[in-house]
Each structure stands twice: as structure tokens, then as C-alpha cells.
Amino acid sequence: MGVESDSAKVRVLLVDDDPAALATLAAVLDADFDVVVCDSPLRALELVRRDPPDVVCADLRMPEMDGIELLRRVAEVPNAPRSILVTGYAELLNGEARHDGRILGVVLKPFDPPAMIRLVAQVGRIAQLERSVRALAAEAGARKG
8 A cells, every 4th residue: 555654664562352354454554564473462461561563453342451541551651652452342442542642543354455555554653753852852952951
């Protein structure tokens, strides 16, 4: 699809306990993004703390921790990535999840692959711009000090 620009590929962490859903989403995104998959929200949180990606796409319903809780914890990590919640259960989303500023997108399964690629690209660009602004601010602060 060619969503990559001159900058580095957007790094995306996909989190879903369903292997088929995880493989499908990874196959859709793999050509355009640097994709890492994880079938455990607890392991995903460790990965984010170690090396934050640009975007985390998390399923809503998972046994260890639901996607909303995972994305809340991800948002607490320094240089936190931006988040997209993926679910087949729209009726389970309350107003808080739909309007949580940390979650930039909610995608309903089954999703439209081109729309998913566009959303991940947009959210990834936002995350990369935020990272650049933080780096420039830190550099400017270091020059002043």
C-alpha cells in the first residue's frame, strides 16, 4: 500500500490472545510497518517498558487483562506509544473507553484492511511526531542548561 514515508517505519506491537486474529492482523500490516506480535498482555507490557513501539494495537477481550487496562498501563510508560483498541464486541465499550485520549482509534472486527493500514499509519505518524518534539525539547533544554 505504500504508507511508509522517508522516515523510519512505524513500529507496531499487536496484542491478541487469539492466534488466528493475531496472524491475520500481522499479515495485513507487515508490508507497511515494523510489526511485533504478542499473545499475552503481560508480556506486551514488558516489551513496551523495555523498548516502546510507536503504536500498540490491543484486542479488548483477553484472559490476563483486558485491552483497555493494558492500554491504560501502556500510557503510564515513559515515551508511551499511542494506542488502538481492536474488538468484535462494540457493545462492551463504555463511554470512557471510547473517549480515552490515550486510545486514538477503536477498530471493530471484522476490520477493513485498507482502513486499518491507514489508521495505523496516522496514529504512528502522531507518535513519531510526538517523539521528535520531545527530543527537540530535551535538546533545547540541554543547550539552555
